[in-house]
Amino acid sequence: MDVxxxxxxxxxxxxxxxxxxxxxxxxxxxxDELLHSHATRLGYCLTALNPVKHSLGYLYLLExxxxxxxxxxxxxxxxxxxxxxxxxxxxxxxxxxADKFNNICRRLKEQAMHLHDPMRAILPLQAAIRKLQPSSxxxxxxxxxxxxxxxxxxxxxxxxxxxxxxIFEIDQKRTALVPRDFLLYCYxxxxxxxxxxxxxxxxxFFQHAITAPTTSLNAITIAAFRKYVLVSLIQNGQVPPFPKxxxxxxxxxxxxxxxxxxxxxxxxxxxxxxxxxxxITTHEDVFKSDNNLGLAKQVIxxxxxxxxxxxxxxxxxxxxxxxxxxxxxxxxxxxxxxILQMIKDGDIFAAINQKxxxxxxxxxxxxxxxxxxxxxxNNEIHHIVRLAKKLTWVDEQVSCDHAYLSxxxxxxxxxxxxxxxLVPQKMYTNL
Amino acid sequence: MAMDGSxxxxxxxxxxxxEQIDVENYASLYTGHTKIARLHFIADHANSRNLELEALRxxxxxxxxxxxxxxxxxxxxKINGRLGPGYGLDQEWIDTVExxxxxxxxxxxxxxxxxxxNLIKESIRMGYNDLGDFHYARGDLxxxxxCYVRTRDYCTTSKHIIAMCLNVILVSxxxxxxxxxxxxxxxxxxTPDVQDPVVLAKLKCAAGLAHLxxxxxxxxxxxxxxxxxxxxxNYSDVxxxxxxxxxGGLCALxxxxxxxxxxxxxxxxxxRNFLELVPEVRELIHDFYASRYAxxxxxLQKLKPSLLLDIHLYDHVETLYEQIRHKALIQYxxxxxxxxxxxxxxxxxxxxxxxxxxxAALITENQIQAxxxxxxxxxxxxxxxxxxxxxxxxLQTGSDFxxxxxAMLLRxxxxxxxxVMKGGRKQS
Numbered sequence: 039m040d041v042x043x044x045x046x047x048x049x050x051x052x053x054x055x056x057x058x059x060x061x062x063x064x065x066x067x068x069x070d071e072l073l074h075s076h077a078t079r080l081g082y083c084l085t086a087l088n089p090v091k092h093s094l095g096y097l098y099l100l101e102x103x104x105x106x107x108x109x110x111x112x113x114x115x116x117x118x119x120x121x122x123x124x125x126x127x128x129x130x131x132x133x134x135x136a137d138k139f140n141n142i143c144r145r146l147k148e149q150a151m152h153l154h155d156p157m158r159a160i161l162p163l164q165a166a167i168r169k170l171q172p173s174s175x176x177x178x179x180x181x182x183x184x185x186x187x188x189x190x191x192x193x194x195x196x197x198x199x200x201x202x203x204x205i206f207e208i209d210q211k212r213t214a215l216v217p218r219d220f221l222l223y224c225y226x227x228x229x230x231x232x233x234x235x236x237x238x239x240x241x242x243f244f245q246h247a248i249t250a251p252t253t254s255l256n257a258i259t260i261a262a263f264r265k266y267v268l269v270s271l272i273q274n275g276q277v278p279p280f281p282k283x284x285x286x287x288x289x290x291x292x293x294x295x296x297x298x299x300x301x302x303x304x305x306x307x308x309x310x311x312x313x314x315x316x317x318i319t320t321h322e323d324v325f326k327s328d329n330n331l332g333l334a335k336q337v338i339x340x341x342x343x344x345x346x347x348x349x350x351x352x353x354x355x356x357x358x359x360x361x362x363x364x365x366x367x368x369x370x371x372x373x374x375x376x377i378l379q380m381i382k383d384g385d386i387f388a389a390i391n392q393k394x395x396x397x398x399x400x401x402x403x404x405x406x407x408x409x410x411x412x413x414x415x416n417n418e419i420h421h422i423v424r425l426a427k428k429l430t431w432v433d434e435q436v437s438c439d440h441a442y443l444s445x446x447x448x449x450x451x452x453x454x455x456x457x458x459x460l461v462p463q464k465m466y467t468n469l
Numbered sequence: 470m471a472m473d474g475s476x477x478x479x480x481x482x483x484x485x486x487x488e489q490i491d492v493e494n495y496a497s498l499y500t501g502h503t504k505i506a507r508l509h510f511i512a513d514h515a516n517s518r519n520l521e522l523e524a525l526r527x528x529x530x531x532x533x534x535x536x537x538x539x540x541x542x543x544x545x546x547k548i549n550g551r552l553g554p555g556y557g558l559d560q561e562w563i564d565t566v567e568x569x570x571x572x573x574x575x576x577x578x579x580x581x582x583x584x585x586x587n588l589i590k591e592s593i594r595m596g597y598n599d600l601g602d603f604h605y606a607r608g609d610l611x612x613x614x615x616c617y618v619r620t621r622d623y624c625t626t627s628k629h630i631i632a633m634c635l636n637v638i639l640v641s642x643x644x645x646x647x648x649x650x651x652x653x654x655x656x657x658x659x660t661p662d663v664q665d666p667v668v669l670a671k672l673k674c675a676a677g678l679a680h681l682x683x684x685x686x687x688x689x690x691x692x693x694x695x696x697x698x699x700x701x702x703n704y705s706d707v708x709x710x711x712x713x714x715x716x717g718g719l720c721a722l723x724x725x726x727x728x729x730x731x732x733x734x735x736x737x738x739x740x741r742n743f744l745e746l747v748p749e750v751r752e753l754i755h756d757f758y759a760s761r762y763a764x765x766x767x768x769l770q771k772l773k774p775s776l777l778l779d780i781h782l783y784d785h786v787e788t789l790y791e792q793i794r795h796k797a798l799i800q801y802x803x804x805x806x807x808x809x810x811x812x813x814x815x816x817x818x819x820x821x822x823x824x825x826x827x828x829a830a831l832i833t834e835n836q837i838q839a840x841x842x843x844x845x846x847x848x849x850x851x852x853x854x855x856x857x858x859x860x861x862x863x864l865q866t867g868s869d870f871x872x873x874x875x876a877m878l879l880r881x882x883x884x885x886x887x888x889v890m891k892g893g894r895k896q897s
Contacts, residue, residue: 204875208882217890220883242872249876251883252890283880352832355844396844406860418867425874432878 049095073102093131136214156190185226237273501706537608594623670700687724693717698742714743723792810846
């Protein structure tokens with residue numbers, strides 16, 4: 039009997055109980071080299087296996103089978119096989135070999151890109167994430183690939199189902215994750231949110247990438263910071279200082295890598311449109327090569343908006359001409375267009391009187407007394423309560439942590455003399 | 470006199486000298502080095518030739534009374550023969566003074582060496598002091614400073630310490646080292662039992678100058694208004710009582726709030742004496758307090774040219790004026806719910822458009838809580854809706870908290886897993 043046939047039989051036999059699967063895992067680990075040497079012949083073996091029942095074996099065989107380079111046709115077949123497998127495999131089996139599983143996913147991504155059809159990888163990868171994750175709070179190496187596919191195919195909304203889960207758990211053992219995956223997840227996540235124009239979420243993701251622990255400055259951090267600067271300007275009009283837990287190496291070296299961007303931020307602070315525009319034109323090549331020119335243009339638009347918003351703080355009524363002059367727009371017509379757009383977007387509250395060319399600014403009509411507002415507040419409160427519970431739980435975990443306790447114990451003498459003093463005695467002496 | 474010379478008053482293009490300042494009167498307030506320094510300052514910054522020559526003439530007369538030959542040469546160079554033969558380079562005078570000075574220096578240094586070998590503390594102090602005085606008179610301020618500072622080790626009584634401090638302060642002010650000034654003022658302040666009101670007033674004035682120089686106008690104002698009037702003309706080698714009134718008054722206007730202005734300036738019997746010396750400043754402070762802004766600003770405008778010729782205030786006039794004007798604008802709008810910009814503009818003697826710009830700047834800096842109705846030219850006070858702002862703040866704080874907590878939890882896990890991006894491999 040052929041070695042491969044033997045292996046297939048073993049897989050079929052040992053895919054039942056947990057113990058069997060664990061045993062199968064060791065068998066397959068040993069057979070890995072063998073599988074790779076017979077890669078071409080594995081195709082027919084795969085047909086003998088059921089991806090749902092024999093997930094672990096199927097995973098190993100598929101991984102070995104597709105290790106080499108593929109022709110166009112082969113890619114197509116692989117995409118088909120992999121998609122079915124990722125959608126239907128048994129989670130508890132594949133979690134044993136997370137690294138192999140990640141390989142399959144990565145290869146799926148590569149082949150989809152190779153075929154210039156990234157959209158095909160989105161759903162299988164999304165399924166794969168769910169299969170590998172012990173819970174939705176875990177990050178996997180597939181996250182970054184999944185987001186990349188969504189970005190490439192511009193299906194930003196599709197990524198939300200994954201992005202909106204808060205990630206807390208990082209577990210190298212269970213998900214075969216490396217730090218690079220985390221950085222890429224943050225970077226791509228930020229970019230997706232830029233695509234969706236949810237800038238505050240984007241900032242949160244980029245900030246994770248910038249403050250992630252590191253011992254050397256890397257390209258992902260720098261790219262994330264470039265976008266962070268631009269998005270901060272669009273969203274808040276200024277770049278906040280680094281949080282105090284930012285790694286020292288980032289603090290020291292990052293600024294010198296992104297001087298053009300910081301120049302822009304400084305000019306933005308002066309609120310002078312002409313200067314900002316000039317800065318962007320002179321550094322156009324830099325922004326273009328960093329793929330940030332579009333964002334840079336949004337920075338200009340945001341400055342117009344911000345300057346008009348400042349006027350609403352100062353004036354009750356102002357003529358369109360005056361607005362155009364102070365905000366440096368070309369003429370009344372353009373000022374009117376800008377203001378109309380802003381009123382439509384809910385950025386300002388105003389009414390234009392076309393007869394005498396006056397704009398009257400109003401206060402925010404939100405009175406915080408509607409049902410929706412109550413609902414929103416309620417939701418926020420629920421979120422916070424959930425978060426607070428999580429926090430307490432983590433706190434308990436830490437206070438039971440062996441390493442933590444032994445460190446604390448060393449710093450403090452175990453018993454203070456006062457601990458032995460009895461309270462009633464104190465009361466008597468005071469009398 | 471040169472002032473009434475055939476050359477008629479050719480005013481500068483800016484026309485900032487509606488009344489020529491009376492140099493002679495001004496100079497008579499001061500003695501010693503500051504008189505010369507102030508006259509030179511006027512000569513350098515004057516915008517009419519008559520004024521410049523008049524100042525130079527008086528300063529040369531003053532220099533001739535002392536021993537500073539360097540300054541003499543410099544001054545003669547500046548005059549450049551424009552004042553006739555009486556104000557040329559008097560080589561004979563220079564030679565005599567320099568010879569005398571060399572002898573005196575030798576004598577003083579010998580004496581000092583003698584004292585040092587005998588280790589008589591008091592004599593060494595006196596020796597250094599004399600040498601310091603000598604260098605000061607000759608205009609070698611660095612040397613004078615060193616000698617005065619050295620006397621410090623030989624001071625035995627608090628009187629000596631005060632004398633040392635005052636000498637050092639005097640030299641430092643002339644050198645423009647105002648850090649030393651505040652240092653030695655605080656040293657003198659720490660010295661026990663100093664009761665002499667004149668000394669105290671001198672120290673206050675010196676501290677005030679130091680604060681003024683470092684743009685801490687509020688602190689400067691406090692020092693000046695606290696100076697005792699017994700100062701009189703005792704400190705005329707640094708500051709005249711008129712200056713105390715002007716410096717103190719302007720700094721106070723620019724930095725004090727209404728209550729402080731009332732209690733520390735207007736109701737201050739002691740400072741009132743100073744103000745009597747400069748009626749313009751007194752009037753403008755009262756006008757400001759009584760909200761008569763037009764006349765207050767008028768006084769300020771009248772004072773400006775002479776203030777710009779003041780050696781200490783020169784740099785700060787613009788800033789102080791701007792702050793005073795802002796204060797006035799804020800104070801004017803404060804009690805109203807709505808203000809007609811036309812009325813306000815006439816009160817401040819300015820155009821409506823200009824006033825609108827000024828107000829807009831103050832509103833964006835959040836100094837005035839109001840909004841401008843540019844169409845009807847009315848300023849409306851704005852009252853923040855507490856309830857709405859509270860709601861906004863609550864939502865903001867909530868989302869901030871959530872974001873920060875999530876970041877913290879994630880970070881804690883990254884650290885626990887020792888999930889550190891490591892470099893090391895060099896990438897080509």
